[in-house]
Amino acid sequence: MKNATWKIARHELGMILREPKFLIPFFIPPILLIVSQLVLLPGEDDPWVFTRMMLNCALLIAPMVAPLAADSFAGERERGSLELLMLLPVKPSSIFYGKLLALIPLPIVFMFVAESSYVVATGFWDFAVYAKSVLLGILMSFVFTGIALFISLRVKTARATNQIAHLFIFLLLILGNVFARAYYSYALVPLFLTVAVVCAFAAVSAMSSKTFRLK
DSSP: OOOHHHHHHHHHHHHTOOOOOHHHHHHHHHHHHHHHHHHHHHOOOOHHHHHHHHHHHHHHHGGGHHHHIIIIIIIIIHHHHHHHHSSSSHHHHHEEEEEHHHHHHHHHHHHHHHHHHHHHHHOOOOHHHHHHHHHHHHHHHHHHHHHHHHHTTTOOOOOHHHHHHTTTTHHHHHHHTTHHHHHHOOHHHHHOOOOOOHHHHHHHHHHHHHHHHOO
């Protein structure tokens, strides 16, 4: 089972990397934020401004994983290939978790690239802020992956999945900015958030896997 899961994950990741259009959205948010700060706030030296921009960079990249998750199941259903997948001589759980594992590396890599690019472009460096921003972005990527997968198994098209999943962007931005000071000021907040997101992601993935097996 584990061997089949990893084979499917490698295959899915290879398919994603062969489609550059899926990767373009990961580049847009950091470029826009960096350019906007350099143009609109030249000479800015308030550390909190830089912190908020790094926060927003992470929060805007996280939802970009939703189209990939949407294509995993709703996209397969649209192309008529989901039924063929179910006929493979592997367990449905291997197919599900293989597709899930293929989604995890990209947002993590792009989160490091985006935040590092921001540091290089602006010259602002604070390890604690950098680490917490990257962590928040990765956690929110897991949130959107879980949401998109859950929806993808219940709707007919990838477009519908994207539209529904991206409704959560506004909520994410609002909550992120409201609780930004607490997140960056208290050491235990990132820890509690990590535990909460990991537990929620595991629960949603288990429910989605069960739904997929019943298809």
